[in-house]
Amino acid sequence: xxxxxxxxxxxxxxxxxxxxxxxxxxxxxxxxxxxxxxxxxxxxxxxxxxxxxxxxxxxxxxxxxxxxxxxxxxxxxxxxxxxxxxxxxxxxxxxxxxxxxxxxxxxxxxxxxxxxxxxxxxxxxxxxxxxxxxxxxxxxxxxxxxxxxxxxxxxxxxxxxxxxxxxxxxxxxxxxxxxxxxxxxxxxxxxxxxxxxxxxxxxxxxxxxxxxxxxxxxxxxxxxxxxxxxxxxxxxxxxxxxxxxxxxxxxxxxxxxxxxxxxxxxxxxxxxxxxxxx
Amino acid sequence: xxxxxxxxxxxxxxxxxxxxxxxxxxxxxxxxxxxxxxxxxxxxxxxxxxxxxxxxxxxxxxxxxxxxxxxxxxxxxxxxxxxxxxxxxxxxxxxxxxxxxxxxxxxxxxxxxxxxxxxxxxxxxxxxxxxxxxxxxxxxxxxxxxxxxxxxxxxxxxxxxxxxxxxxxxxxxxxxxxxxxxxxxxxxxxxxxxxxxxxxxxxxxxxxxxxxxxxxxxxxxxxxxxxxxxxxxxxxxxxxxxxxxxxxxxxxxxxxxxxxx
Numbered sequence: 001x002x003x004x005x006x007x008x009x010x011x012x013x014x015x016x017x018x019x020x021x022x023x024x025x026x027x028x029x030x031x032x033x034x035x036x037x038x039x040x041x042x043x044x045x046x047x048x049x050x051x052x053x054x055x056x057x058x059x060x061x062x063x064x065x066x067x068x069x070x071x072x073x074x075x076x077x078x079x080x081x082x083x084x085x086x087x088x089x090x091x092x093x094x095x096x097x098x099x100x101x102x103x104x105x106x107x108x109x110x111x112x113x114x115x116x117x118x119x120x121x122x123x124x125x126x127x128x129x130x131x132x133x134x135x136x137x138x139x140x141x142x143x144x145x146x147x148x149x150x151x152x153x154x155x156x157x158x159x160x161x162x163x164x165x166x167x168x169x170x171x172x173x174x175x176x177x178x179x180x181x182x183x184x185x186x187x188x189x190x191x192x193x194x195x196x197x198x199x200x201x202x203x204x205x206x207x208x209x210x211x212x213x214x215x216x217x218x219x220x221x222x223x224x225x226x227x228x229x230x231x232x233x234x235x236x237x238x239x240x241x242x243x244x245x246x247x248x249x250x251x252x253x254x255x256x257x258x259x260x261x262x263x264x265x266x267x268x269x270x271x272x273x274x275x276x277x278x
Numbered sequence: 279x280x281x282x283x284x285x286x287x288x289x290x291x292x293x294x295x296x297x298x299x300x301x302x303x304x305x306x307x308x309x310x311x312x313x314x315x316x317x318x319x320x321x322x323x324x325x326x327x328x329x330x331x332x333x334x335x336x337x338x339x340x341x342x343x344x345x346x347x348x349x350x351x352x353x354x355x356x357x358x359x360x361x362x363x364x365x366x367x368x369x370x371x372x373x374x375x376x377x378x379x380x381x382x383x384x385x386x387x388x389x390x391x392x393x394x395x396x397x398x399x400x401x402x403x404x405x406x407x408x409x410x411x412x413x414x415x416x417x418x419x420x421x422x423x424x425x426x427x428x429x430x431x432x433x434x435x436x437x438x439x440x441x442x443x444x445x446x447x448x449x450x451x452x453x454x455x456x457x458x459x460x461x462x463x464x465x466x467x468x469x470x471x472x473x474x475x476x477x478x479x480x481x482x483x484x485x486x487x488x489x490x491x492x493x494x495x496x497x498x499x500x501x502x503x504x505x506x507x508x509x510x511x512x513x514x515x516x517x518x519x520x521x522x523x524x525x526x527x528x529x530x531x532x533x534x535x536x537x538x539x
Contacts, residue, residue, distance in 0.1 A: 032330050112463075113456025116448030152462030153505040168448055174328045178455070182329075217347055220462050221479055224469025224505065234466060234505050260469070260479065 036179040039063055040187075053191065054084040056159070056184040061086050064173045064180070066145070066161040070094040072105070073157040073188050074149075083157070083188075092139045093162055096132060103132040104146035105158045114178070115146045118168040142166040147181035149188060152220055154235045156188040189239055222256035230268045240266065279315055279426065287311040291433045301438070301450060302457035305336035308434045312411060313338045315430075316423040319391065319414040322346035324357050325399070325407035328451055332361060332407070333458055340480050341389045342412055348385050355382035360396035360408040366428070368395040370418035392416040397428050399435040406435060460498035467501035471511065486511075 039062075043055040057069040068090035073083045085091040097103035104115040107128075117125050120142055125133045136144065141162040149156040159181050169177060219241070226237035244266060245255045258264040290307050309321040320342035324332045332350055337343035349355030356379070360367040369375045370393050375383040386394060393413040399406050409431045411419060419427070438450060464486070472482040486504070489511060490497040503509030 111452075111456055112459045113452050113454075116452055118448060148459075150459055152459060152466045153502055171328060174451060175330050178327075178329050216462070217465050220465030221469035221472070224466035224471075225473040227466075227470050227505070228473035233507075 032175060032179050033182070036063070036176060036183055040180070040183055051187065053157075053184045053187040056180050056187065057084050057086050060159070060161065060177065060180040064161060064169065064177045067141075067164045068093075068162050070160045071149075071157060071184060072098075073191075074109075074155045089140045089164075090160070090162060093136055093141055093144065094160065096135055096139070097160075100132050100135075102129050103136070104129075104144045105160050108146035108148040109155070109158050112148055112150055114148070114181075115144075116169065116174075117145070118143045119166040120144060121166065136162075140164055143168075145169060145177060147177060149181055149185040151185060151238065152223075152234070154185075154189070154223075154238055156185045156192075156235075159184050189235070189242075192235070192239065216253075218256040218260050219252055222259040225259055226266055229266050232268075279422075283311070284315055284426070287315065287430065288433060291430065292437050299453075300457075301453040302335060302460070304437075305434070306338075308409065308430060309336045309338040309342075312409065312427060312430060316411060316427055317413065317420060318395075318411040318423075320412040322357070322410045322412070323399075323407060324350070324361060324410070325454065326361070326405075327454070327458065332358070335407075335454070335457065335461075340483055341391075342410070345382075345386055345389050345391070345412070346410060349382055352381040352385075354379050355386075356394050356396035357408045357410045360398050360410075361405060364398050364400050364403075364405045366395065366397050366424070368418060368424075369393060371416045373416070386412070390414055393418070395419045395424065395427070397424075397431045399431050401432075401435050401439055404439070406438065460501075463498055463505060464501045467504045470505060 036059075039059040040055045041051050043059040044051040047055075049055075053071055053073070057071050060066070061069050068085070068087040070085040070090040070093065071083045072094060073081050085094060093103075094105070097105045104117050108115045117128075119125065120133045120137050129136075141164065143163040143166050145161045147159045147161075149158060161177060223234060223238045223241055226232070226241055227234055230237060230240060232240070241255070241259075242252060244250075245252045248255070255264065259266070287307070290311070291304075305323050305325070309323050312318060312321040320337070320339045322337040322342040322345060323335055324346055325335045327333045334343055334346040334350065337346060345355075346357060349357050356367040356369065369378070369383075372383045372386050372392055372394060391412040391414060393416050395411045395413075395418075397409045397411070399408060409427065411427060413419065464483075467486055468479050468482040471477065471486060472479055475482070475485075477485070486501060487497055490500040493500075500509060504511055
């Protein structure tokens with residue numbers, strides 16, 4: 001599965017792999033984020049498009065061995081905008097939850113952690129989602145696993161997986177599903193960046209997945225600092241942080257460390273190239 | 279050793295069947311009680327994330343939490359060795375451990391610690407994490423303290439795994455992920471507050487934590503509201519002076535838990 005990935009790299013080396021990306025480092029070998037990113041990029045390459053959150057859904061269905069997946073992006077407060085489904089059952093499940101406001105996806109968005117409903121026929125599911133659980137079973141789902149696409153207070157959306165048979169995700173599948181969700185989060189934030197239509201941001205951080213699990217306290221702290229420096233919300237602050245790192249060819253963790261140490265300061269200027277060293 | 283606190287702690291660490299069980303509060307009880315019961319200055323705890331990464335989930339002080347993070351970032355230290363081997367790891371004199379942990383040992387000394395003991399959180403062949411006990415003065419932890427520390431870690435491990443099988447098989451993973459995300463929100467809030475008031479991250483954390491305690495709110499809820507802008511943290515007390523990495527707790531007390539000290 002790694003070969004389509006490397007094929008894509010050969011086509012767009014600058015875009016996919018800025019200097020210092022973890023994909024170049026030792027963590028590539030046996031690294032779960034690297035492997036998952038390879039699956040997603042391979043999926044994009046096989047359909048001949050650029051990597052998008054939709055590719056995460058498709059790749060996750062195969063890798064996590066589920067029957068289908070859906071992904072909805074957060075858009076302000078309108079409760080979620082359906083982005084991508086892999087099959088009709090997924091579409092029905094996603095729409096049911098949007099309509100009813102009940103189910104694993106809304107719960108995952110509300111609590112900020114995954115909701116793992118491994119048997120929609122059990123008492124707990126029936127008590128928790130009295131309308132949705134029977135409807136979902138009727139639609140053909142026996143288990144649903146919903147993953148909020150969040151980085152702290154940043155809300156990018158929710159990813160749902162369903163299985164036609166009941167049973168929990170194995171530890172390996174759960175780890176993969178969480179990493180697919182991390183990847184989808186970054187890709188959705190990248191697409192918001194592009195949708196904002198800021199030409200200075202160019203292609204955005206190019207969809208390269210920063211390693212979200214290590215070295216990140218400083219990234220989170222720097223993001224919080226930028227909300228004040230730039231006078232923006234937390235999501236915009238993170239997008240600006242990544243765009244700045246990309247534009248200046250810097251590792252996100254290194255830039256974050258400089259911001260926390262107050263060696264670098266960003267300014268509320270729409271053109272990131274005007275931001276400078278403090 | 280405080281015998282009554284010890285018995286109360288064992289009860290606390292088996293009490294996972296309560297309706298509002300919170301895995302992070304539970305693990306904070308383990309780190310805080312370790313500091314209160316054992317001859318140690320601080321305690322930190324790493325737990326394996328389902329993604330396969332170790333994560334810092336609890337610490338008795340910010341200094342201990344940062345040191346745990348440092349071990350992860352530098353991929354080196356007693357907690358990692360302990361987790362990988364599933365065996366206790368100790369150093370009674372970190373000044374002499376520079377060869378063993380060239381990055382961790384100096385960092386620990388700089389944080390004010392002279393000795394360390396790491397204990398595995400292990401049930402049979404399953405290792406789910408490790409508990410790090412830091413001492414401000416050099417010297418090995420007394421054997422009796424090592425035994426009690428390991429017993430606390432064992433009871434907590436069994437409770438968590440029991441929790442996983444008895445309630446919903448997925449509850450622990452759901453809660454752990456929620457808690458890890460809460461930790462990220464707190465870091466974001468620290469950054470925002472530090473920038474707004476010109477503080478360093480430790481001062482910002484102390485201020486946030488005290489504000490939450492004084493208003494009896496969960497730190498993660500307050501941090502979320504502050505980052506979202508629905509909480510302005512008006513009437514904040516003046517910035518607290520920096521505290522030594524000693525017996526300060528790094529979290530909200532668990533509801534219903536006995537008062538500390």
